[in-house]
Amino acid sequence: MNRGARTSLAGVLAGGAALATTELVALVAPTRPSPLIAVETWFVDVFAASLKDLAVELFGTADKTALAVGAVLVCLALSPLAARAEVRRRWAGVGVLAAFGLLGTLATARDPQGSLPVGIAATATGAAAGGAVLLLLLDRFGLRVAPWGRRHREDDDPADDAGLALVTATRRDVVLWGLGTGAVVATGAAVAKGIGDGLRASRSAIPTSLPRAGAPASVPASQPFSTPGLSPYVTPTADFYEIDTALRTPVVDTESWTVKVTGRVDRPLELTYDQLLARDLVEEVVTLACVSNTVGGSLVGNAVWRGVPLRELLEEAGVQPGATQIVGESVDGFTAGFPTSVLDDPDRPALVALGMNGAPLPRRHGFPARLVVSGLYGYVSATKWLSEIRLTTLEDEDGYWIDRGWAKEAPIKTQSRIDVPRGDDRLVAGTVAIAGVAWAQNRGISRVEVRVDREGWHEAALGRVASDDTWVQWHLAWDMPAGDHVIEVRATDADGVTQSAERVPPVPDGAEGWHSREVRVAAR
Ligand SMILES: Nc1nc2c(c(=O)[nH]1)N[C@H]1C(S)=C(S)[C@@H](COP(=O)(O)O)O[C@H]1N2
Ligand SMILES: [Mo]
Numbered sequence: 001m002n003r004g005a006r007t008s009l010a011g012v013l014a015g016g017a018a019l020a021t022t023e024l025v026a027l028v029a030p031t032r033p034s035p036l037i038a039v040e041t042w043f044v045d046v047f048a049a050s051l052k053d054l055a056v057e058l059f060g061t062a063d064k065t066a067l068a069v070g071a072v073l074v075c076l077a078l079s080p081l082a083a084r085a086e087v088r089r090r091w092a093g094v095g096v097l098a099a100f101g102l103l104g105t106l107a108t109a110r111d112p113q114g115s116l117p118v119g120i121a122a123t124a125t126g127a128a129a130g131g132a133v134l135l136l137l138l139d140r141f142g143l144r145v146a147p148w149g150r151r152h153r154e155d156d157d158p159a160d161d162a163g164l165a166l167v168t169a170t171r172r173d174v175v176l177w178g179l180g181t182g183a184v185v186a187t188g189a190a191v192a193k194g195i196g197d198g199l200r201a202s203r204s205a206i207p208t209s210l211p212r213a214g215a216p217a218s219v220p221a222s223q224p225f226s227t228p229g230l231s232p233y234v235t236p237t238a239d240f241y242e243i244d245t246a247l248r249t250p251v252v253d254t255e256s257w258t259v260k261v262t263g264r265v266d267r268p269l270e271l272t273y274d275q276l277l278a279r280d281l282v283e284e285v286v287t288l289a290c291v292s293n294t295v296g297g298s299l300v301g302n303a304v305w306r307g308v309p310l311r312e313l314l315e316e317a318g319v320q321p322g323a324t325q326i327v328g329e330s331v332d333g334f335t336a337g338f339p340t341s342v343l344d345d346p347d348r349p350a351l352v353a354l355g356m357n358g359a360p361l362p363r364r365h366g367f368p369a370r371l372v373v374s375g376l377y378g379y380v381s382a383t384k385w386l387s388e389i390r391l392t393t394l395e396d397e398d399g400y401w402i403d404r405g406w407a408k409e410a411p412i413k414t415q416s417r418i419d420v421p422r423g424d425d426r427l428v429a430g431t432v433a434i435a436g437v438a439w440a441q442n443r444g445i446s447r448v449e450v451r452v453d454r455e456g457w458h459e460a461a462l463g464r465v466a467s468d469d470t471w472v473q474w475h476l477a478w479d480m481p482a483g484d485h486v487i488e489v490r491a492t493d494a495d496g497v498t499q500s501a502e503r504v505p506p507v508p509d510g511a512e513g514w515h516s517r518e519v520r521v522a523a524r
Contacts, residue, residue, distance in 0.1 A: 038119070423518055
């Protein structure tokens with residue numbers, strides 16, 4: 001292996017040692033973001049605005065993993081710089097590692113959930129471990145004598161005053177030290193990840209059940225259509241879409257957690273989890289939708305939410321006349337705000353939800369409590385891991401996504417989606433079930449129409465709904481001849497407004513347009 005490759009290898013292993021050690025030490029506070037997570041969160045917060053068109057991908061689930069892996073790779077890719085610096089100048093490379101550590105400390109300091117003492121301890125230990133590995137490997141790889149000893153005495157030579165090792169390391173040295181260090185670093189990283197995941201899971205003591213609601217939701221007992229592939233009226237929790245900026249799902253300890261009602265109120269409140277559970281709970285069926293959802297997309301779901309009416313808490317706190325905005329803040333610093341006037345309509349459900357589909361909220365949907373307000377996109381209303389409900393003015397504060405290019409006010413737009421047939425379904429000429437869902441929360445859907453090959457609209461049959469705050473299933477049996485066909489759908493809300501054909505992208509206040517599917521029908 002040539003000098004350059006050996007230098008890079010020493011750097012990567014030193015960087016890996018620094019990272020793994022940092023993450024191991026950060027396990028003393030497993031539910032707080034580690035320095036690495038804090039740096040990634042910082043990156044997301046800074047770049048979320050420019051990445052807003054990618055927001056769906058980025059803040060879904062798969063790409064958070066990609067981001068995490070990417071962050072580690074970037075760190076490892078940069079660490080050869082530390083090795084190169086150290087070869088050139090004693091302590092320069094250790095300084096580079098320390099600078100990375102400082103970045104981790106700063107990121108921890110700015111993170112609402114971060115613990116600064118833990119961040120400092122973790123990054124300092126990490127930089128020290130990485131520095132030690134760097135000095136050791138440069139020495140063993142014959143690149144620079146370690147400060148703690150001159151191993152290559154026989155080569156004592158004036159040039160050695162610079163501290164440069166003059167012997168070439170044997171191939172065996174490089175292989176043994178490289179593999180040995182690599183194995184230790186990989187084990188450390190795996191242990192940090194494994195123990196961390198285990199500790200986080202064990203710290204979130206989610207109760208097995210919730211108190212019943214005094215007024216249970218009236219979910220229709222059955223639906224008229226049983227078309228395979230049609231979205232169920234109530235989305236099973238396990239299939240419910242998840243969108244948030246949290247790189248690690250927050251773990252909330254309900255022993256110490258409270259939710260506060262603050263700001264422009266006469267009597268600020270602070271409620272524990274037990275106090276919330278002890279209140280009279282109600283249930284509402286509400287379809288949640290993400291503004292990032294594209295036409296025909298899957299970032300929408302319907303659930304039975306159980307919790308405390310938001311209006312009740314606000315009445316107890318006594319909202320002052322000057323308050324024009326309600327901001328929900330989460331334990332991880334995310335905020336979402338909507339006008340107080342949204343609550344003027346007494347029929348619009350607005351809950352501090354503790355449960356979903358009959359069970360306590362799962363962590364990924366906001367345990368222990370989240371807001372659910374019918375008719376508003378999630379990014380202005382549905383704060384998960386709720387820590388504070390702040391009464392303020394519309395001018396005084398903007399929620400997380402408002403600074404990042406999304407609209408300040410975001411009522412959900414009427415949309416309809418074709419679930420079946422799918423483009424790759426093998427259809428044969430004859431009667432084909434065309435079915436899907438349509439939603440216009442808080443207004444309700446009055447009509448869904450389908451057309452095939454742009455030849456006139458046909459009204460679909462509608463399923464049953466709990467209220468106008470949910471989506472509705474629709475169905476049309478259509479006689480399809482063999483050949484290629486285009487199916488389109490459009491919905492009309494209860495105000496009589498029909499979706500327009502014009503396609504509008506999700507940014508800044510939600511997608512518009514008719515969903516369509518191209519299908520191929522084989523001859524009988
Ligand atoms: N704390 C927190 N709450 C949040 C978000 C977030 O990033 N952080 N995202 C919001 C957005 S954009 C949507 S669409 C909904 C999604 O809720 P779900 O993941 O339970 O489906 O949560 C909202 N609540
Ligand atoms: Mo969203």
